[in-house]
Amino acid sequence: MSGSDPALPERLARAIALAGPMPVSQFMAAANAHYYATRDPLGTAGDFVTAPEISQMFGELVGLWCADLWDRAGRPRCHWVELGPGRGTLAADARRAMTKAGFEPTIHLVETSPTLRTAQAERVPDATWHDTVDTLPTDGALLVVANEFFDALPIRQLVATPAGWRERLVACQDTLFLPIAGRPVPDEVVPAPLREAAPGSVLEVSPAAVAVVRTLAARLAAQGGALLAIDYGHEGPLLGETLQAVRGHGFANPYETPGEVDLSAHVDFTTLAAAGQAGGAVAWGPVEQGEWLVKLGIDARAAALARAAPDRSEALVADRARLVQGMGALFKALALTAPAWPHPAGFA
Template identity: 75%
Template sequence: MTDEAPLADRLARAITLAGPMPVSQFMAAANAHYYATRDPLGAGGDFTTAPEISQMFGELIGLWCADLWDRAGWPDVAWVELGPGRGTLAQDALRAMARAGMTPPVHFVETSPLLRAAQAGRVPGATWHDTVETLPDGVATIVVANEFFDALPIRQLIRRGTGESGGWHERLIACQDTLFLPIAGKPVPADVLPEPLRDAPAGSVLEISPAGVAAMASLARRIAAQGGAMLVVDYGHEGPALGDTLQAVRGHAFANPFEAPGDTDLSAHVDFTTLAAAAQGAGTVAWGPVTQRDLLGQLGIDGRASALARHAPDRAESILADRARLMDGMGTLFKALAVTHRDWPVPAAFGA
């Protein structure tokens, strides 16, 4: 079996040789292959993100960055985007920032060669990084992460049994006759779970994202040491919370997350409470979360939509439909969390 074999075959062989693997390992392998081998965005892909819906999203994010930079006193900054897709958000945000006098060097954290090529076409002067660890030192950093944390690997713990005979187990992926399926693995100590959830009913699932916590902590330590801010926009909840949110999307429809690994986009809801705690633990200030609806509303999406509609009356109906999709269709499921250096001002849309 070589690396040229389909991912499903390689995963099946790994499970046969070493036994069932954690959900996190399965998800990491599947998403690494998925993003390295295709452009998943748009009508011809598997899903559409907010920047691809309308230029308004990226423009408002750019103005959020420029406003914060302006009130911080115009420091030297590097602008970073995590998982920048096709570079659409960056292109729109940088245009808006430039109008406000902010023209920072751009850094992308992206591993996919296909997506890097698309990003280079929209933001030719960018610098690319495989991980957040190689971002520039010695300069304040403003980081944007739109639909980045939801794709990071998660662990799943499942409750079996009831009362004293019950317990929590790591969820693993087994393989039987080329079919992947989740099973309960070895027990895990109850003290690794939040105390209010330890006696949850049988069948309950708790998801944790060590990769997400590590990424947030690394970036927050950088911001605490060098100055700057971060804006995370993603779908999720304020935890801790129970529920199996692991999902797969293919062709703009939900699919079985355990079928065709590497050919579907795997994601899970983001626990914003845990991310905020990781940021605070690293010495920064966490703001929010607020809903995407509140974020975009406070940043002036209604005025921007009206201005675009006036300048392009033939597109007015579609512009207003895009605004509704961002505000209503995605407005409450998607949330925003801001992180700032302790000496930086309160970020727009997150004040009292």
Template identity: 70%
Template sequence: MAAANAHYYATRDPLGRAGDFVTAPEISQMFGELIGLWTADLWDRADRPAVAWVELGPGRGTLTADAVRAMATAELTPAVHFVETSPVLRDAQRAHVPDAVWHYDIATLPTDLPLIVVANEFFDALPIRQLVKRDEWHERLVACQDTLFLPIAGKPVPADIVPAPLRDAPVGSILEASPDSVHLIRALTTRLVAQGGALLAIDYGYDGPALGDTLQAVRGHRCANPFDTPGENDLTAHVDFTTLAAAAQNASGVVWGPVPQRDLLGALGIDGRTSALAKASPARADALLADRTRLMDDMGTLFRALGVTAPTWPAPAGFA
């Protein structure tokens, strides 16, 4: 999965109607604007320190461009840092946010000031591992026969690595884990605890541990076979928010949520923003309402938001 996605993102811009999928920032400017105002509110209640804005996997830079515009209305103008490995997407991001600083990983992010880290539809693209239940639990591997890739069961694994409530699951059950996600959120939380700041992760996911095969592929806005033409499809898996939250707590971060995306955006004022934009541009009123519906109804419960703050920082808005 890691190798396939590395090639996939390095060789194309997958966003938009001509691509494979559309993310919330590409649906409406309101998404990025509200995240920017979320940041500005938190920064203001933290006594307005100098901060760095960080987006992980920023797509075309649309979210950050909209957030920067909104933050500026509250007198917040942070330096922008992007963690991005794709040269194609870096070019697109440069067109939207030309003054950004690019990083290949979080190791080179600033260490001398608080970080505001945003990860929208980022953790779902990190590689997962799967276990499959047969007579015992086995790690699920990928084999290649001629030019056909297919999943197979590998060697048995110790039963104690499976959560106790799931060990006696029926034959054929799948259990997923994302060690890279755990490592990353621990590392980011450690930085927040030391430097101050907050993290906001928005993605589709669930409360774990849970059984189920969530590995999926998308191409041309349609579902595809994850094992067909690896590197040519977008591969994702649902995010285990319980595990992410526990990893952040173990690194001494303060965890907020997760809450449904619709609850977060609703608390941040998406209805008022929709009305204000429609009033300013009546010809766009129907389109704005459709965008609001897509963010709040179509994606509103599938997508969830998780907040992490430094222990010395205030509670973020939107997490009741």
């Protein structure tokens, strides 16, 4: 199936014609499943660039963070896991740093895209792939990394109306998709401080993200280990619409050409932390990505790389600035650890 295959919009339009408007979450899930299955969206020739693609320093520091935590936990049997590993760049850079630190875990990648699995196999050929977190190993601790993973999971959008809160649905008219206010939702779905919000207010929630975090937190509590989630988002719950589409490094209409644009939404780190605690893990953060990278030693690493390759000095300064200043405040890091595991580096 090619990236320009019109079958997905036609299938969505037909489903809406037969069953009525669908929840935003269903629309987003179908669109992103097609999008990621049919292309490599990363890099200057793609639609967006992630931190591991900007500089090797990012993946290396993630790897050293994992190695340090494993070492202080007593060096248990451990599996390294990445959720949504892109091209495998972070995994390769992290593994190189972990190996130098004496940590050589088995590598597990949770990825459903055949296209991206092929790219990952070029960089981490001995990895084990999984379609879901449910098949991850149970015979050791898990160190799980999720960089720009949760933002792409489906969200529900709830809209305040004069008649109460309703779930936003996606309708289709003359082959055009558009959002509408749909069925009422129970008051208890909306956090108490937000229930009296002005008509037109939007609340976004991600049951899919909560389910993944609760599942992994329970595994951490039982097996040991940690989860490191890095993404753009906020400490919520907050009102506001953040669903966005990106194509060719620019913003697009989320409801046009489903399956041809990347759909994402800001991550509610407060909710993820609460889900982790409900699953039995200890939550740390969130902290800003820039602050976290500085605490882990990105300046020392940049200086070392510049000494080794003086011709790259200016590029390294620019890459460091992009990771620490450009992305540093909007992107945040959250850690979940097994109850008996030590304090993770970079978190107060």
